[in-house]
Amino acid sequence: MLFKAQRLIEQKISNYCETALRCVKEGIKVLIKCMEAKECEEWREMIHEVHRAESSADDLRREIEYFLFSRSLFPESRGDILGLLEKLDRIPNQIQSSVKMVLEEQIRIPDLVKEELEQIAITTEKCVDITIKSVNLLFSDFKSSLELLGEIDAYESEVDRFQSKAIEKIFSSDLDPLQKILLRDLVNEISFVTNYAEEAGDFMRIIIVKRMI
Amino acid sequence: MGYFLMLLSTLSLGITLGANDAGNVFGAAVATRFIKYRTAVILIFIFVLIGSILQGGKGIDTLRAVTNQNVNTSVLVGLVVAGVGIIFTFLGQPISLSQSVVGGLLGLGLSQKTLDIGIIEKIVLSWITAPLGACMCALILYKFFNAIFSNLSIGILQRELIIKVGLIIAGVIGAYALGANNVANTVGMFAGVWSETSTIELTFLGGASIGIGALLFSRSVMMNIGEGIVALDGFSAFVSVVSSGVTVYIFSIIGVPVSTTHTIVGAVVGVGIHHGFHTLKFKTIREILLSWVFAPAICLILTSSGYAIFIA
Incomplete structure (x- = not known):
């Protein structure tokens, strides 16, 4: 029974990770398309896919939480898994929030920051990809997961650099002040995704290290 | 009346033993929430009974042949030890009941002017060597198991599962040994008097009383061992239980009888030292150490006084 429960939890977490990653990939796709196109309207339909993936990830998270709470299984890992899910859940939420911001506030991305924003989007996708790989490794070979966590930090730092560069460019341009603020908020909003990935990575580091002392 | 008192003494001694010693086998596992309290006490009940019936008979037969106490003195020691044990169990203090029995017998020896100083030396030596050895x-073993676990390519849930299975196996073996070794302490004193009662009936009575003690009153001692000394995690609980078992085994090879209460407390302290002295709750350790001295000492005083009042 215990082995069955273990496999079931691992399967559910793997499904959650897959869904969360799909949400991020769809979100990044929308953001890049929006940067490429002058008009974002045609991509409005795509946000539904992001929303669906985010919603599925929420359902899966709730399912895992219920499963862990309803049965007194894995008392030591239960708190860690629930804490990690809470951290991970911010990632799809944040990407959805970024996409909604672009579409709802009808933000047009000027050419001067396009390159930086594209780099932020691409690096964010890589960062989340590594984060999800680390989560999966946590349930198959947790020590190997530790090796990947450094990569999350590296990607987060890279995004930080592009973020600073983009904000500098925005405020040294002669754009309308209101647009400057909107653009800065958008850059920060997208960059938050890697911050949350880093937080999830730090949480995983604690989970691993406390099992290695 | 005599038979009633003997039965009362047996049952209360068995229940006290079960309540106090259950913590030695499953305390760490229950306190770390790896095994539910209910599951633990049911497992203890079943395996103590099996251990008593399958292997407890030898000890009873030995005592049946060698006991030199009469019914009155046996009842006196039994009731005093059970009474003292109940008090310490409700205080949540893990004490060695076999040493309390020795304390009681020393009280009798003092009253009967047949006191053996050698026994006191053995007790004191055991107080020091058993917990120190387990520590x-x-x-x-912490370093040893840590090295093994560090080389395994497993996920966090698999690791937890291994620890959980390890704790259950160690607990079940401990419960079996508790029944096999201690059933003679509960009914053995009266085995000579109950000559018409078969050994299997005696082991069942003793085993069941230990099991009932574990079922009904073991929670406070369990929690004190698993939480009171140092906050244990699953791995530390596993190391503590295994270390306690290995220490008892090593001492039994050397030929020094030690208490599992002393070894589990020593092992838990050892794990705490590994994590750093600041993790140890010295107040609890001091209370436990004092109870190890006080329990046999109180038994000595009470049996000595009881002998003078009721028997002499």
């Missing part, structure tokens, strides 16, 4: 053992 050292835990320090070594």
Whole structure:
């Protein structure tokens, strides 16, 4: 029974990770398309896919939480898994929030920051990809997961650099002040995704290290 | 009346033993929430009974042949030890009941002017060597098991599962040994008097009383061992239980009888030292150490006084 429960939890977490990653990939796709196109309207339909993936990830998270709470299984890992899910859940939420911001506030991305924003989007996708790989490794070979966590930090730092560069460019341009603020908020909003990935990575580091002392 | 008192003494001694010693086998596992309290006490009940019936008979037969106490003195020691044990169990203090029995017998020896100083030396030596040995053992085994676990390519849930299965196996073996070794302490004193009662009936009575004690009153001692000394995690609980078992085994090879209460407390302290002295709750340790001295000492005083009042 215990082995069955273990496999079931691992399967559910793997499904959650897959869904969360799909949400991020769809979100990044929308953001890049929006940067490429002058008009974002045609991509409005795509946000539904992001929303669906985010919603599925929420359902899966709730399912895992219920499963862990309803049965007194894995008392030591239960708190860690629930804490990690809470951290991970911010990632799809944040990407959805970024996409909604672009579409709802009808933000047009000027050419001067396009390159930086594209780099932020691409690096964010890589960062989340590594984060999800680390989560999966946590349930198959947790020590190997530790090796990947450094990569999350590296990607987060890279995004930080592009973020600073983009904000500098925005405020040294002669754009309308209101647009400057909107653009800065958008850059920060997208960059938050890697911050949350880093937080999830730090949480995983604690989970691993406390099992290695 | 005599038979009633003997039965009362047997049952209360068995229940006290079960309540106090259940913590030695499953305390760490229950306190770390790896095994539910209910599951633990049911497992203890079943395996104590099996251990008593399958292997407890030998000890009873030995005592049946060698006991030199009469019914009155046996009842006196039994009731005093059970009474003292109940008090310490409700205080949540893990004490060695076999040493309390020795304390009681020393009280009788004092009253009967047949006191053997050698026994006191053995008790004191055991107070020092058993916990110290278990503490050292835990320090070594912690590193050993840590090295093994570090080389395994497993996920966090698989690791937890291994620890959980390890804790259940160690607990079940401990419960079996508790029944096999201690059933003679509960009914053995009266085995000579109950000559018409078969050994299997006696082992069942003793085993069941230990099991009932574990079922009904073991929670406070369990929690004190698993939480009171140092906050244990699953791995530390596993190392503590195994270290305690290994220490008892090593001492039994050397030929020094030790208490599992002393070894589990020593092992838990050892794990705490590994994590750093600041993790140890010295107030609890001091209370436990004092109870180890006080329990046999109180038994000595009470049996000595009881002998003078009721028997002499």
